[in-house]
Amino acid sequence: MATTDSPRKDPDSHRGVSLEHGNSQSISAPPEPAKKQETSWWPWSKAGKLSKVEENLKKQFSGKPGFKQFRRVYRPALPAGSGHPDPEPGSSAAQSAGEDGDDKGTVVKGPDGKYIYVNQFHQQSHKFDDVAVYLSPTNFVPKRLVVQASDRVLDSRDELEKGDWIRSQLAGDVPVVLKVAEWALGPLQRGNALSKLDCAWRVLLVAIPIQVMLAIPGVSDWEEDEVTDTYTDFPGYYWSWPKYAVNYLDMAPSAKQKEKAAEQQKDMFAATLDVRRRAQRPRRLIKKTDHGWVEVDGIAEASLKYIFISYEWSQFxxxxxxxxxxxxxxxxxxxxxxxxxxxxxxxxxxVSKASPADTDYDVYTMCDVIRGASRVAIMLGADTLEARRSWGDRMWTLPEGLLAPGDSLLVCREGDGGQLVLEQIHKTEMTATFWGAADDNGHDSTEGGSATRVLAEHFSGLLSLSRLELLPAAIAALDSKKRNEFTGSDLAYAVMGLLHYRIQRRDADSLFQNLARLSLGNDSDQLVERMLCLLPKAHSQVADSGVAVPVDSSVFEELAGRDEYDTYVHHITPLCQVVGVAEEDETVIIDNCRAMHIRWKGFPRPVVHRSHGFKKTLAAFCIASGLWWLTFSFETAVNYVPYWSGLVENVRLSLIIWVLAAFLLLSLLLSAPSPFSVRRLFGGTVLKSKPSLVAFEGVLPIAELEKLVFGNCTGRLTYAPSATPFARDWRAPRERVGTEPAWVGDPKVPLPALPSPNHHLFTLVDMGELAVCVFAAERPPTVALLCGREGGMLRAVLCSWRFETDCLYRETVPEQGAGAFLMLLKGV
Incomplete structure (x- = not known):
């Protein structure tokens, strides 16, 4: 993951788009750091006035508290020394979808500095590029993201200066009558005599008001709403054509026309230079004749037996x-x-140098030449371990050794006097000498065998790798070798020699794009789909200053090892489909994926189905009877007392007053348990809860969190035992449930180390499963994509959304028990 001091993204450096066919998303890695400029962030124009763009940025990044929709919010502040990436209005944020200038469905910037976004219903909305946004699931337009944050975050100036989103206080939607009842019963938690007296006078004080509030229709309704199996979907739409699509008909029309015209212009000779076709024979060979060793046509000499020579030029x-x-x-x-x-x-x-096409063909069909050879011989300049390692450390020599016919190779050198010295060596033996797969103790340094060792056993016939295991192992093995980059994607072109289907070289494609389309062309096991569900381990290296600095690595480079959950890629079962590779780097387009919106602005009122028992019935009776007696007392005092006192002479007024006092006392006694009755009416065992995802920045003790959500704490919320890496060391020893980390409840305990200095701690509450998990991300994710399944768990890819690029960016990948999203997957 890329990290940056300012999480804002350059609008003219796009890396993704969002939806296609109504339910396909493109996912990208987080954006690269925005380049800092020497000019001031809000430069004055020549007229001495700020432009609309600059005025908006100054307002949104003021770093001061304010109000938004009647809520007090805290606006972000841009770090000192950072420059706004694109202060000039009128620049395009995205290329037009078609060559005729039609920008329908794209995100572009108008002359006023506002972007134009077109949703799936062709509705346009205009917005400045400023703070973080989300795509509203209710009216399908981009809105500024307001993230509720804990007091620990809001009280930290350092935290408020990080990030580009608006923050607000944590907010819940607890009925007022429940808040009043919990206030009255609050002193009982202290457990001493004074607390009981304090609780007694509070109960008497609120008993009658609680009765009145419960009598008002719609104000404090404790009856349950119907719990439906619905969730808030992500309403994005992907308009642009993919760069490479699994379905050829889904390619851009202009691209298809150009490709068709190019195919028609090819002659028979040019067609033979297509590296995607297997070479039946080498085009040239060196043959021994009566006149010595001469170069001949290898295709014409179809029956000529040849040996493949592999060597390192520097040794000769x-x-x-x-x-x-x-x-x-x-x-x-x-x-x-x-x-x-x-x-x-x-x-x-x-290797022909006649033209780039000839060179490409001879280089990228070399794997066919190796497979067709009688033997593969390695030539060494000297009989030393250093010479062997020098040959084996090069990336392009690894396929030459692996693809050699049989299970062994010849190692050759010149001895004393110029005589030839030959040695036969098994491929698996080479992993300890030529390919250096052993550590200092002579043991394999990787669990299950290093990628090179596993490949050597596979190509020797000792071990059979599945298609799903072969590609990750090949990428990991070749990536560990030395290479001099000629195309920027040499790793992809070296890998394709080990696979069935190959791709043509295109200099404009990145390493990720080449590896992705190479995988899609060879893979029926959905490797890229499984890759989306992995949470790579954070790698760092110690700088000269002694500080550990995060190291960025390609997502493909992590496929051969275990991720943060100790899971291999072949353990995951995909729940979505990758349908193409986007024009933006490290971006793919997915389809048939369930997406859930994550709510950040506050906790909604829980919609749950609770058990109905005798205690709940008794609580409802006490509320109803107390209210009836109270109403009867007032009605008697108003309507009947004047009548009796004036017409009935033998009834003394004092007796009437005592009767009314008795009624009032009885109603007060029946109303006194009303706080307890309210707690019972709004409490009880939760049998079913409406699924939704709600999150906030920071952490909060689970007791306080449950009180914020439900009004009181009865143990309804629990920590997910294995949702994120932070839960790994905080699990109950006997019961499969998570425990609260010490750094959540005690501010004096330092927070755990984060993967990057630009990461933040967030808390996600699954209202369907009533589970809580803490995760780290660079930005608040607004969408959860249910992309895979593994070991009875679901992998939910949490993504943030960029308005200016219309793309989802993967932030983290928590996993949860399948029951957490069981209701969401009904009917899938």
Whole structure:
């Protein structure tokens, strides 16, 4: 994950778009850091006035408290020294979808500095690019994100200066009558005699008001609403054409026309240079004839048996430092004669330099040349471990060793006097010498075997890797080798030699795009879909200052190892489908994925179905009877007392007053338990809860959190035992439930180490499962994508959304028990 001092993204550096076909999302890694500018963040124009864009930015990033929709909020402040990435209005935020200038469905910037967003219903909305936003699930327009935060966050100046979102106080929606009842019963928690007296006078004080509040229709209704299996979906839509689509018909029309025209212009010779086709024979070979070793046409000499020569040029240098071609050529000739082969192939002189297409074909079909050879011989300049390691450390020599026919290779060198010395070595033996897969103790340093060792066993026939295991192992093994980048995607082109289907080289494509389309072309096991569900481990290296600095790595580079949950990629079962690769780097387009909106502005009133028992019935009776007697007392005093006192002479007024006092006392006695009755009416065992996801920034003790959500604490909320890495060390020893970390309840305990200095702690509450989990992310995620399943758990990819790029960015991947989203998946 990329980290940045300012989490804002350059609008002209797009890396993703959002939805396609109504339910397909593109996911991207977090954006790169915005480049700092030398100019001031709010430069004055020539006219001496601020532009609309600058005025808006100054307002939204004031760093001061304010009010938004009648709520007190805390606006973000841009860190000192940061410059706004795009202060000039009128620049385009996205390229037009079509070549004819039609920008329908794109996110563009108008001359007033506002972006134009088009939702799935073709409705346009205009908005400045400023603070973080979310896509409203109710009216489908971008809105500024207001994140509720704990007091620990709001009291920290350092936290308020981080991030580009608006913050507010934690807010719940607890009925007023329940708040009054809990206030009256609050002193009982202290457990001493004075607290009981304090509670007694509070109960008497609120008994009658509680009765009145419960009598007002719609104010404090304790009856339950119907719990439905619904959730708030993410209403995004992806308009742009993908760069590469699994379905050819989903490619951009202009791209299809150009590709078709290019195919028609190809002649028969050009068609043979398509690296996606397997080479039946090498185009050139060096053959022994009566006139010596000469270069011949390998395709014409179809029955010619040849040996493949692999060597490192640096080991055959002459005394002047140049390559000694004669020495390498002479040794190759001896090897071919020794192995009774009439020809050999070596890259020196046989890789054509006639044109880039010829070079590409000879280089990227070299894997076919290796597979078709009689043997593969490794030429060494000296018989030393250093020479062997030097050959094995290069990326391009690894496929030459793995793809060699059989389970062994020839290791050749010149001995004393120029005689040929040959040694046969097994591929698995090479992992301890040539490929250096062993540590200092002689043991494999990776659980289950290093990627190189596993590949050596696979290509030796000792171990069978599935398609799902082969590609991650190949990427990990080749990525650990040294390489001099020529295309920027050499790793992808080296990997494709080990696979069935290959791709054409395109210099404009990034490493991620090449690996993604290579995977989609070879993979029927949904590797990319599984990759979305992984939470890679955070890697860091110690800088010269002694501080650990996070290290960015490609998402493909992490596939061969375990993630933060100790899970391999093949353990995951996808619940979505990748349908293409987007134009933006590290971005894919997914379809058939359940998406859930995450609510940040406050906790809604819980919609639950509770058990109905005798105690709840008794509580309702006490409320009703107390209210009836109270009403009867007032009605008697108002309507009947004047009548009796004036017409009935033998009834004394004092007696009437005592009767009314008795009625009032009885109603007060029946109303006195009203706070307890209210707690029972709004409490009880929760049998079913309406599913939704609510989050806030920071952490809060679970007792205070439950009181905020439900009005009181009876143990309804629990910590998810394995939802995030923070729960790993905080689990009950016997019961499968999480425990509260010490740093949540005690402000004096320092917070745990975060993956990056720009990460924040957030708390997510699953209202359907009533589970709480703490996670770290760079920005508040607004969407949860249910992308996979693993070990009885669901992987929910939490993503933030960028209005200016219309793209979802993966923030983190918590997992939860399948029961947490069981109601959401009905009918899928």
């Amino acid at each position: 240098k002459d005394e002047g430092g140049g390559n000694s071609n004669n020495r390498a050529r002479r040794l190759a000739e001896k090897i071919a004669e020794r192995e009774r082969c009439a020809a050999f192939w070596m890259d020196e002189g046989l």
